[in-house]
Amino acid sequence: MKIDPKSSADLSAQIAKSIRDAIISGEMIVDERLPSEAELADQFQVSRPTVREALKRLAAQNLIRTQRGASGGAFVRRLSYDEAFAQHITTSTLLLSMNAVDFETACEARFALERACARLSAKRRTPDHLATMRAEIHRQAQPGLSDERFCDSDVAFHRALVDGASNPVLSYQLAGAVEAMQPLMNMITFTQRNRDVIIGLHTRIADALEAQDGAAADTALAELTAYTLTLGEEAMAARAAAKAQSER
Amino acid sequence: MKIDPKSSADLSAQIAKSIRDAIISGEMIVDERLPSEAELADQFQVSRPTVREALKRLAAQNLIRTQRGASGGAFVRRLSYDEAFAQHITTSTLLLSMNAVDFETACEARFALERACARLSAKRRTPDHLATMRAEIHRQAQPGLSDERFCDSDVAFHRALVDGASNPVLSYQLAGAVEAMQPLMNMITFTQRNRDVIIGLHTRIADALEAQDGAAADTALAELTAYTLTLGEEAMAARAAAKAQSER
DNA sequence: CAATTTTCATTTGTCTGACATTTAATGTTT
DNA sequence: AAACATTAAATGTCAGACAAATGAAAATTG
Numbered sequence: 001m002k003i004d005p006k007s008s009a010d011l012s013a014q015i016a017k018s019i020r021d022a023i024i025s026g027e028m029i030v031d032e033r034l035p036s037e038a039e040l041a042d043q044f045q046v047s048r049p050t051v052r053e054a055l056k057r058l059a060a061q062n063l064i065r066t067q068r069g070a071s072g073g074a075f076v077r078r079l080s081y082d083e084a085f086a087q088h089i090t091t092s093t094l095l096l097s098m099n100a101v102d103f104e105t106a107c108e109a110r111f112a113l114e115r116a117c118a119r120l121s122a123k124r125r126t127p128d129h130l131a132t133m134r135a136e137i138h139r140q141a142q143p144g145l146s147d148e149r150f151c152d153s154d155v156a157f158h159r160a161l162v163d164g165a166s167n168p169v170l171s172y173q174l175a176g177a178v179e180a181m182q183p184l185m186n187m188i189t190f191t192q193r194n195r196d197v198i199i200g201l202h203t204r205i206a207d208a209l210e211a212q213d214g215a216a217a218d219t220a221l222a223e224l225t226a227y228t229l230t231l232g233e234e235a236m237a238a239r240a241a242a243k244a245q246s247e248r
Numbered sequence: 249m250k251i252d253p254k255s256s257a258d259l260s261a262q263i264a265k266s267i268r269d270a271i272i273s274g275e276m277i278v279d280e281r282l283p284s285e286a287e288l289a290d291q292f293q294v295s296r297p298t299v300r301e302a303l304k305r306l307a308a309q310n311l312i313r314t315q316r317g318a319s320g321g322a323f324v325r326r327l328s329y330d331e332a333f334a335q336h337i338t339t340s341t342l343l344l345s346m347n348a349v350d351f352e353t354a355c356e357a358r359f360a361l362e363r364a365c366a367r368l369s370a371k372r373r374t375p376d377h378l379a380t381m382r383a384e385i386h387r388q389a390q391p392g393l394s395d396e397r398f399c400d401s402d403v404a405f406h407r408a409l410v411d412g413a414s415n416p417v418l419s420y421q422l423a424g425a426v427e428a429m430q431p432l433m434n435m436i437t438f439t440q441r442n443r444d445v446i447i448g449l450h451t452r453i454a455d456a457l458e459a460q461d462g463a464a465a466d467t468a469l470a471e472l473t474a475y476t477l478t479l480g481e482e483a484m485a486a487r488a489a490a491k492a493q494s495e496r
Numbered sequence: 497c498a499a500t501t502t503t504c505a506t507t508t509g510t511c512t513g514a515c516a517t518t519t520a521a522t523g524t525t526t
Numbered sequence: 527a528a529a530c531a532t533t534a535a536a537t538g539t540c541a542g543a544c545a546a547a548t549g550a551a552a553a554t555t556g
Contacts (some may be wrong), residue, residue, distance in 0.1 A: 036536060048512095049300075053301055053304040059261075067519085070533095071519075071521085072536050078347070088424075095420065108418070113364050116360040120356070120360060165360075169357035173421055285508070298539060319506080321507065
């Protein structure tokens with residue numbers, strides 16, 4: 001592990017990269033202990049604060065964990081699905097909000113991916129998944145539910161659908177698309193009629209999965225896509241109108 | 249922005265979280281300047297090194313960039329697709345390697361997602377995308393191509409397929425699945441016959457997209473999925489046999 | 497007056513040295 | 527043998543300093 005003294009980049013960034021590469025390449029394995037801060041400082045010929053900054057960078061990426069005390073130090077960390085999920089969702093959400101991705105694009109991506117799971121989910125869904133979906137449908141039908149709670153339930157429903165495919169990699173990749181959409185979905189005002197239509201489609205999807213009919217689930221999802229798109233367009237139009245009004 | 253002095257967590261982690269939340273919530277907008285390190289230290293009642301560690305954590309997540317000099321400082325950074333891509337791929341790759349995801353699971357996820365793009369790509373692919381795919385097919389047919397280069401080309405081909413859908417969000421989510429598979433794909437030894445079959449399927453996919461026939465593309469992708477799975481199984485079996493041999 | 501150079505204040509990058517805190521291992525006592 | 531105290535090693539935090547970059551203001555020059 002070496003660093004380039006001529007590089008203009010921060011030393012801490014270079015050191016972090018050096019260690020990160022060692023971890024990613026498999027040169028360092030899970031739970032392996034890194035040298036102590038003092039040793040690293042010596043090795044890279046920098047001071048301890050600089051090493052510490054590098055280690056904090058790695059900690060921010062969940063690549064290492066640190067432990068205080070006698071036999072403490074920095075250890076290569078096993079990246080768990082949950083952490084990867086959280087990271088992925090944060091990044092996806094930021095990407096959408098900072099780059100002003102339009103509703104249509106995000107919606108299309110989300111449902112295209114979800115439909116990819118439908119077939120597998122129809123084959124493998126367990127009674128547990130079906131129960132979760134039914135429960136969320138029931139929740140969505142409750143009167144007086146706020147739009148935000150309705151969206152939460154919607155995400156939970158679709159999450160169950162995706163998890164039904166019983167493929168953690170698929171669930172992981174999908175989580176980003178589904179959850180990152182939520183801020184955009186939250187802009188929509190759901191009338192009772194809107195909700196009825198969505199609940200109807202959700203029921204059809206759940207029925208199709210229960211009957212292990214992948215094609216029917218796909219069709220219902222396609223309809224849900226189209227319907228969500230029209231809702232989104234209306235919401236965006238209303239938003240634009242309100243903005244024009246306030247600027248007048 | 250406040251921190252909890254009673255918390256057992258590192259101060260730098262708390263400070264980082266506090267600032268991160270402000271950025272994610274939209275409280276701080278892109279290109280906005282954070283207070284200087286000295287001011288932050290004052291504000292949070294900690295020393296400058298601690299603040300710096302917090303800032304390095306944020307820098308590692310591409311949430312801020314720093315600039316030296318008179319009117320320098322830390323600025324909220326616009327997360328670009330490219331950076332998000334890189335981050336996503338790194339995380340996905342680590343997730344697969346550290347959690348020993350089996351070939352079958354990763355392969356299934358990858359192709360399920362890819363098939364989700366096929367329909368859209370058939371509709372929207374440009375001559376550019378087609379040209380890229382044809383070029384990669386041509387490259388794959390070249391004699392003497394190493395297995396690794398063959399895989400590279402394979403990824404490039406599928407990337408073009410995905411990009412053909414012209415949905416950056418879709419491309420972003422897919423990139424993780426496709427690229428993270430590469431280390432697993434690299435374990436496979438591709439015989440000439442293997443390559444011929446794959447190239448044939450690639451050609452069928454390209455033809456289908458050119459004809460804007462989504463269904464045909466989907467069928468060819470399904471066949472490619474099945475074929476890749478058998479190749480993977482063989483490779484894993486060979487690997488297991490070699491291991492048993494060496495342990496005997 | 498305009499253009500160029502110099503100076504200067506600000507801010508991040510890095511270093512030194514110190515102390516606090518946590519924790520496991522070791523030693524001591526009962 | 528078990529409970530307790532000691533110690534050493536490691537990270538966490540701090541204070542203060544200097545280096546380096548950089549933009550803006552001031553001084554100089556043509």
